Amino acid sequence: MHVSSMHFKRKAVEKLGDEKLQQALKRLQSNFVDGRRAAIAELPNFNEIRDVAADIRERVVNQLDDYLRRFEQEATARGAEVHWAESVEDANRLVADIARRHNVHRIAKSKSMVSEECALNDHLENEGFDVIETDLGEYILQLAKEPPSHIVAPVVHKSKEEISDLFEEKHQRTRTTKITELCREAREVLRPKFLSADMGISGANFIIAETGSVLIVTNEGNGRLVTSLPRVHVAITGIEKVVPTLEDATTLLRLLPRSATAQSITNYVSILTGTRGQSESEGAEHFHIILLDNGRSRLLGTELQSMLRCIRCGACMNHCPVYQNIGGHAYGWVYPGPMGSVLTPAFVGLENALDLPNASTFCGQCAVVCPVKIPLPDLLRHLRTRQVEQGLRPWNERAALRVWSWAAQRPAVYGLLSRLAVRMLRLAGGKEKRLHYLPGVSGWTKGRDLPAPEGRTFRDLYQSRQST
Amino acid sequence: MRVGLFVTCLVDLMRPRIGFAALRLLETAGCEVVVPSTQSCCGQPGYNSGDEKSARALALKLLREFEGCDYLVAPSGSCAGMIRVHYPALFANDPTVLVSIQRLSARTYELTDFLVNVLKIEKIPGRYSGSLTYHDSCSGLRELGVQAQPRALLSKMPGVTLSEMTESTTCCGFGGTFAVKYGDISARMADKKCEHIVKSGAAAVVAGDLGCLMNIEGRLRRRGDLLTRTLHIAEVLAGENGECM
Numbered sequence: 001m002h003v004s005s006m007h008f009k010r011k012a013v014e015k016l017g018d019e020k021l022q023q024a025l026k027r028l029q030s031n032f033v034d035g036r037r038a039a040i041a042e043l044p045n046f047n048e049i050r051d052v053a054a055d056i057r058e059r060v061v062n063q064l065d066d067y068l069r070r071f072e073q074e075a076t077a078r079g080a081e082v083h084w085a086e087s088v089e090d091a092n093r094l095v096a097d098i099a100r101r102h103n104v105h106r107i108a109k110s111k112s113m114v115s116e117e118c119a120l121n122d123h124l125e126n127e128g129f130d131v132i133e134t135d136l137g138e139y140i141l142q143l144a145k146e147p148p149s150h151i152v153a154p155v156v157h158k159s160k161e162e163i164s165d166l167f168e169e170k171h172q173r174t175r176t177t178k179i180t181e182l183c184r185e186a187r188e189v190l191r192p193k194f195l196s197a198d199m200g201i202s203g204a205n206f207i208i209a210e211t212g213s214v215l216i217v218t219n220e221g222n223g224r225l226v227t228s229l230p231r232v233h234v235a236i237t238g239i240e241k242v243v244p245t246l247e248d249a250t251t252l253l254r255l256l257p258r259s260a261t262a263q264s265i266t267n268y269v270s271i272l273t274g275t276r277g278q279s280e281s282e283g284a285e286h287f288h289i290i291l292l293d294n295g296r297s298r299l300l301g302t303e304l305q306s307m308l309r310c311i312r313c314g315a316c317m318n319h320c321p322v323y324q325n326i327g328g329h330a331y332g333w334v335y336p337g338p339m340g341s342v343l344t345p346a347f348v349g350l351e352n353a354l355d356l357p358n359a360s361t362f363c364g365q366c367a368v369v370c371p372v373k374i375p376l377p378d379l380l381r382h383l384r385t386r387q388v389e390q391g392l393r394p395w396n397e398r399a400a401l402r403v404w405s406w407a408a409q410r411p412a413v414y415g416l417l418s419r420l421a422v423r424m425l426r427l428a429g430g431k432e433k434r435l436h437y438l439p440g441v442s443g444w445t446k447g448r449d450l451p452a453p454e455g456r457t458f459r460d461l462y463q464s465r466q467s468t
Numbered sequence: 469m470r471v472g473l474f475v476t477c478l479v480d481l482m483r484p485r486i487g488f489a490a491l492r493l494l495e496t497a498g499c500e501v502v503v504p505s506t507q508s509c510c511g512q513p514g515y516n517s518g519d520e521k522s523a524r525a526l527a528l529k530l531l532r533e534f535e536g537c538d539y540l541v542a543p544s545g546s547c548a549g550m551i552r553v554h555y556p557a558l559f560a561n562d563p564t565v566l567v568s569i570q571r572l573s574a575r576t577y578e579l580t581d582f583l584v585n586v587l588k589i590e591k592i593p594g595r596y597s598g599s600l601t602y603h604d605s606c607s608g609l610r611e612l613g614v615q616a617q618p619r620a621l622l623s624k625m626p627g628v629t630l631s632e633m634t635e636s637t638t639c640c641g642f643g644g645t646f647a648v649k650y651g652d653i654s655a656r657m658a659d660k661k662c663e664h665i666v667k668s669g670a671a672a673v674v675a676g677d678l679g680c681l682m683n684i685e686g687r688l689r690r691r692g693d694l695l696t697r698t699l700h701i702a703e704v705l706a707g708e709n710g711e712c713m
Binding site for chain 2 (some may be wrong): 011012226321357360363367378381383384385388389402404405407408409411414418421423426434442444450451454456458461467
């Protein structure tokens with residue numbers, strides 16, 4: 001997917017003024033935030049499960065190579081082919097090669113954020129394949145030629161009315177705004193595509209080392225059709241998605257849907273193991289698993305390693321007050337919100353996403369809700385430190401901080417400067433005792449007044465009190 | 469008991485009466501309060517802006533100023549959280565100071581947490597009559613677990629009616645330099661906070677951090693709300709004439 005994270009500030013302001021988006025974000029918050037609260041309340045031992053889940057993921061990340069090797073061995077033994085892709089280009093080339101090898105024309109896809117990371121659809125279309133998204137949200141986005149704005153609910157930014165307009169235009173049918181009818185319409189359009197597809201592409205929520213299986217959770221059932229109807233199934237996912245055992249996967253499954261969509265369990269949990277056996281009546285004849293690195297292994301052994309625990313539930317963005325106000329598109333790449341603000345600079349380069357690690361108040365709610373206990377604010381802070389070390393911050397910000405810290409270390413200088421500053425600000429505040437504009441901090445005064453100081457510093461007042 | 473009062477740079481510069489209110493609360497409870505006259509900033513602005521070097525320098529200065537105290541108390545969850553949670557992380561690779569830093573961190577408290585859990589005060593010196601709504605500041609809440617403490621103290625004040633707002637734990641949008649760097653997003657977050665405050669019907673919003681209060685007050689006034697007051701929890705607990713004692 002095209003990176004536009006460098007335009008974060010401008011796009012965020014645009015999104016703040018988008019009334020339709022603001023309404024959609026309000027709905028997201030009530031569905032996913034309030035819903036998650038209720039869903040985790042069902043578990044009397046949520047915190048213990050969360051501890052275990054974090055341990056599982058940490059163990060995997062610490063021995064990633066071992067688990068991946070085991071996975072490859074087990075998957076291969078069951079008839080699947082495992083392919084390693086170091087870059088998105090490798091992944092795209094592999095998928096196209098597989099499609100050509102099996103003489104594929106039409107490809108049906110279920111939702112996969114890794115395929116978004118690769119911009120796989122564009123590549124396959126350029127190579128002459130007919131690709132159709134079958135997840136309802138992704139299908140809508142494909143029709144609208146828009147990127148997803150959320151990793152779990154990709155089309156959350158669109159209203160029912162906008163989707164009605166889109167369907168009317170693209171399907172050439174009578175307009176309806178009823179959700180059940182819109183769903184039926186999409187189902188009718190998609191069904192023949194499933195039946196005629198030669199190849200299905202899915203992602204993977206987990207891959208399981210002990211059995212070589214690919215596990216996916218879906219709600220619409222399209223994932224099951226995509227992975228079992230066509231002759232060829234390609235699962236594409238990141239190398240960090242491996243878990244040791246089926247038992248471990250079930251532990252994580254107790255948290256994933258609850259954290260993501262506030263469900264106790266998704267409508268479908270598919271575990272795909274090997275190719276169709278001799279005596280089996282369904283399943284793909286050819287099963288390819290593409291494991292993408294694209295910068296993931298670079299995080300191993302660094303301060304950002306814990307990010308690889310992520311199970312892509314989206315709870316951090318659902319609960320992020322910044323995401324809640326601007327939505328996902330402002331972040332400018334596949335992964336928005338706090339997890340995206342760590343992954344985007346890590347994957348596409350620190351210098352291409354300077355705003356993302358800084359656009360957080362460090363309120364800490366993302367770390368509170370993360371089911372695998374990723375210390376997201378610490379990771380964002382670490383990225384800020386890297387920006388400073390590499391000289392990537394603007395000069396005025398660096399100068400202001402340097403002056404502040406220089407003065408704050410020198411009591412005499414600090415005393416003098418602070419005495420002057422509070423007196424001037426007090427005067428500027430006038431009768432109202434507040435400032436409507438202050439050069440240098442117009443970011444603040446644009447949308448808020450600045451309450452004026454009382455006029456003397458605490459230290460001065462305290463000293464006079466002591467000497468009387 | 470020697471208690472070091474770190475008033476925080478924001479209180480020192482902007483609203484000294486909060487510092488005096490905290491002082492009065494601690495003195496009334498029988499503490500011997502020490503106020504180092506050279507105190508300035510805990511280093512959080514630098515730390516959160518990626519400048520660990522200056523954060524370390526300010527942390528060492530603060531350590532020198534408060535090392536001799538039994539406790540360090542700050543009328544701010546944000547600054548107390550910086551010292552308690554982040555100082556040890558800043559010096560994780562510096563064993564020569566780490567021990568002193570850890571000793572300081574372990575003895576550092578946010579004001580209401582200290583009043584409730586260490587001093588266990590029963591009598592509140594201040595008087596206040598009217599309705600309040602409490603905003604939970606992020607660092608105090610999530611780093612230090614400050615949530616029940618201020619409410620417990622307010623419940624001991626006969627004239628106070630606590631009228632909780634919805635989403636009292638959602639960030640107000642301050643976030644230190646965030647409020648200046650991403651002013652538009654920050655102001656929108658503050659605006660939503662103001663809506664919840666106004667809906668609560670309370671005459672005043674109370675919080676434990678001056679940063680949040682300035683952000684909220686600034687937005688309330690810009691919205692044209694000149695009536696809803698913004699008070700620090702120390703001001704309410706000590707009585708508003710705290711500075712004149």
